[in-house]
Amino acid sequence: MEATRALSDADWRAHRPAVFGAAYRILGSVAEAEDVTQDVWLRAAEADLAQVRDLRAWLVTVAARTSYNVLQSARVRREAYVGPWLPEPLPTGPDAAAQVLVDESVGTAMLVLMERLTPAERVAFVLHDVFDFPFARVADVLGTTPAAARKLASRARARVRADGRRPDASRAETERVLRAFKAAAEAGDMAGLVALLHPDAVYVGDGGGRATAARRPVRGAETIALLAVRSVRIARPDAVRLVEVNGEPALATYRDGRPVWLDTVEVADGRLTAIRRLANPDKLGPVAALGHI
Known part of the structure; x- marks a missing residue:
């Protein structure tokens, strides 16, 4: 009889910041990212993880796939949004309720730039450039080929760099x-x-x-x-x-x-x-x- 493996509380605490961080970067919404994080937890809690070698990558993959579906459906709403769209702010200081992985990709300016990308470009950029996922795994999330995933990430990177942002102040x-x-x-x-x-x-x-x-x-x-x-x-x-x-x-x-x-x-x-x-x-x-x- 094969051994089974359930998601432990310690594993979830260790990997939740990455799960939420991936969802927030893809969606730009705290509320939607929290919903995705809850969905990932429910799926992981019900799954047999015995064959999962890299739990963090598995959890982030589930979060990215769910976020991709949410972003595609939200695109119509955002196109009809009244006036400019800005991301929902994510508290990250000492008063923040939850921990999250913080780097340039979670900054407001970067999230505004990423809003100009297609859903597929945004997912490819976040998974490859932020989470260092191989293109084979990115392709699995997007339902495409590794070569196509590479092109999506490259195009997203070029569009972000083309904005010509000024150097950040201290x-x-x-x-x-x-x-x-x-x-x-x-x-x-x-x-x-x-x-x-x-x-x-x-x-x-x-x-x-x-x-x-x-x-x-x-x-x-x-x-x-x-x-x-x-x-x-x-x-x-x-x-x-x-x-x-x-x-x-x-x-x-x-x-x-x-x-x-x-x-x-x-x-x-x-x-x-x-x-x-x-x-x-x-x-x-x-x-x-x-x-x-």
């Missing part, structure tokens, strides 16, 4: 600029805000039709500074906190104890080059209980 520099931006916006200091913004800075707002936000990207230091001052005067928040999401410092704005918006940014040479403001309340749940860094 964490300390980003925090310094965010604190200065917060102080200037609260004080209505237009000159101070303009000085903090790159002349070609871009502002992207995601209200999803559920909150007030610019339907198109806003460009230029003076225009963005005016928008920042006006939004504070209209919202009249009672707290603005420096938090950590997606492995990066960010500003979370609260009113009556509830998050109103979340600002993630890019900084180069001491100035803000991009501000991404997430105001869709359906996506702000993860930052509701975050405190100061």
